Amino acid sequence: MTILTRKFAFLPAICKLGAKSLLAFTVAAMLVSCEGIFQNIYDNPPPETEEKAGRLLIDASSWNDWYYLDFKALDDSLKKDKRYNPSDAVVRISIPTEETQKSDNPDSQNADGIYVYWYDVYGAGISHNVFQQFIPTETQEEPSAWSVAFHRNNVRTNGASVFETEFTRMEDLPESSLSFADAPFVEDEWNETDVWVLREQMLNGIIGNQGIRTNRVLSNWLTVEIPPIPPAFSLNNHVFIVRLPEGTYAALQLENYQSEKGTKCVLTINYIYPY
């Protein structure tokens, strides 16, 4: 016991000294923010990208919906009210996923339904895929009038065709769409591998896609690559010319595909209608 007392006789003085030192440092350190410094080097963008005539914001991030836009209705609304919000012209309609009848394979080519594919997401990439199963569903509902529809990185048109220009600025476009009259416009075509809807088996590389006609040229404005995981998105900022069935034209450009919080497939679109 005596040995112990002798060994630790210095402790009380040291405890006092330690407490004083800790206090001094604590006071000095109170000057520094507990929640960090240099917060102003980061951006706090406005909650929504500003919309106006010629610029449209569509949150197409949902896997389960198409977002329809009628250029004519939008143009009419803007003519009536210059403060009209272009995104108010967008109509959301869900993708049908409920099975209507039992079937292992589509009875006819291009039948309405969900086409389940396995994708080589961990290996060669999503361009390598194998058909697994067909689930018949109701036909996709559509508004009475519409021009183009958006689903994440997919775009379809209502009987229109699309040409990708080399222009990357709307203001550089020729004055008239007649300049593109002889361009090779491409119509929508059947697609059962890109409109990803059901993702319950996603981790096994299995995705249920809606079988539907999409426009591969216009959909090329936003491409998704897997791997890597999470997917890598890349934007094509070329201006696309849409030739509508009634003979009018629209020019479209994807300006951004992310929300201010970084959510993918929130589309900021520059447009000219009629072009």
Next chain:
Amino acid sequence: MKHSFALLILLTALSLSLHAEEEPADSIRRVSRKAATNSAEQTLDEVVVTGTQTYKWKADAPVLTRVISASDIEKTDATDVEELLSQEIPGAEFSYAMNQLKHLNLNGFGGQSILFLVDGERLSGETMDDVDFARLTMSNVQRVEIVKESGSALYGSNAAGGIINIITKEQTEPLRIDVDGRVAKHGESRFRGAVGTSNGSVSNTLNVERTARETYSVHNGESPAAQVYTTVFGNQKWNLNDKISFTPNEKFKITGHAGYYFQEVYRTIDTPERYRDFAASLRATWDITEKDNLVASYIFDQYDKSDFQRLTGYDIRDYSNVKNSFRTLYNHFRDDGDIFTAGAEYAYDYLLNTHLEGPSKNQYSCSSFAQYDWILSFKWEMLSALRFDYFSEGKNSQITPKISLRYQPQPELNLRMGYGRGFRAPALKEKYYLFDMEGIWIIKGNPQLKAELSHNFNVSADYKKGNYGITASAYYNKVQNKISTSIPHMLPNEGNQLFLEYINLDSYSVYGSEIMLQGHWENGFGTSLSYAYTHEQLPSDKEGNSISSPYIPARKHALMMRFDWEKQTSEKRKLRVTLNGRMLSSVKSAEYIDYYDISKGMRQVEYPAYMLWKLSACESFDDKFKLTLAVDNLLNYKPEYHYMNTPVTDGANVMIGCAFCFNKQR
């Protein structure tokens, strides 16, 4: 727990009685702070501090410590701690986690259980559970100390699997300027500059480093057995560090440090990911008397992550971890060689993370510890330590004991054994995460998580005679309540949405051994051979279900070899040739056959073995200019599949470097 305390008390009492009978040990066993910081480099390599928080001769330290010296670092030409450990430590393997962030497995312990320190201070931030290794640059590093046993009794949480302490250089010469550059394939480049000045009482060292690499693709064969990567993302990094020391008199010293780190990773062209760190610290060291020494420090460390949206120009932060810590450490050196150490810490931890349930969380922790290093006799030494930690989040408190024994039957031989308890307090993210991971599943935190506990037992022997040395060690760890993610499952009223919740797993064990042989000869040849065996048991949850670990387990066998030869080719020219080899065995990992139907069981995925060699030659002129030519992956190994734990290589890589050093002696 009760048994641990009983053992501690028993051994303490035993050592006291022994101490009373034995004659006092030689006080040369301890090293003064000045000797430890101002001596020649060769002496510094023989001094260690990490295992006891006091400077000790390496051969006399009661805790086995592996030292990677400045000259070892130079031989590896490592840029950061990842490159260094990959070439020097056989049981260390770095693999890719999500977003190609790096995950470390060191002898069966992941990055959350290996505590990384810089000059004894812990770091903030994590990237997929590990610290950001890229910020731990090897510029201006004096040595790296590695303790592979539980350090929780001295350092607290996250040290159950060991401690890696990076110790930076002290500027002693009046002026020193170092500049070096290195280029390699895939646009890899490294440029470093350092300026150090000292007038005796004030010294300052400024280091700047920039590294870069281009994005490139790697080829994979058909039908890989598991996830592969096809692209290696490019990046650019900046590291700036300034260290200033003021020594007004022999008894008092103040050291300040400021650091900035920036990394941009080009995972996508449109939205490069950015990582930043702002660090500052102030440390005062006071030799109160010849026998008493007090250290007080304050550390600020802020680690941020942001996404730069190139299209809009917005740089949007989604993560910030800020740590403010205060530490005091007191040492009392007795004439008989014993050392008493005590310390206290306060840390405030702030976390901003857009994946949290709520924008931000914070917690504080208070700790105190005491350690007694008992020189029982010329042959016996015992170290015992006890620490108390309190975390405000969940009102979690931990008491952590440790005891180590060293027996030196002859001056060349040291036998050591020890027991240490380890723990890891649940991280804020593990308690409060709630986010949809890209539609795959929802990651959900668990506020009820308990701290992860471990019991570490270790034995070692090291023998050093003349130019030869051999070290052998073995360890056994019993881990309880390991924190991990659960089996993917659905929750009531949540439809078919999958959830991954954080849970405490059932007990499991990790054990292994390591042997290292070192030697050098008068003709300039030197060699180092080390082998590590690791057995990592597959953990299961409390219900007995096998759990697929988020990371690939440790490889059972790892072998490292280094052969170097140095020759003075003329009066002013010196040539050094180094050959480094690394062989890692294959490893099997249990993974779910179907994540959505775990009743299908698990499959064993085998990840292949590999071997890598690096040959480098360095010609130095008058110790001022150096030219280096190196071939990494000398045998041109091209992996068939690039799995997450496959080395990042697509064949041989030629590296060319040159360095200039100006050194003005006092």
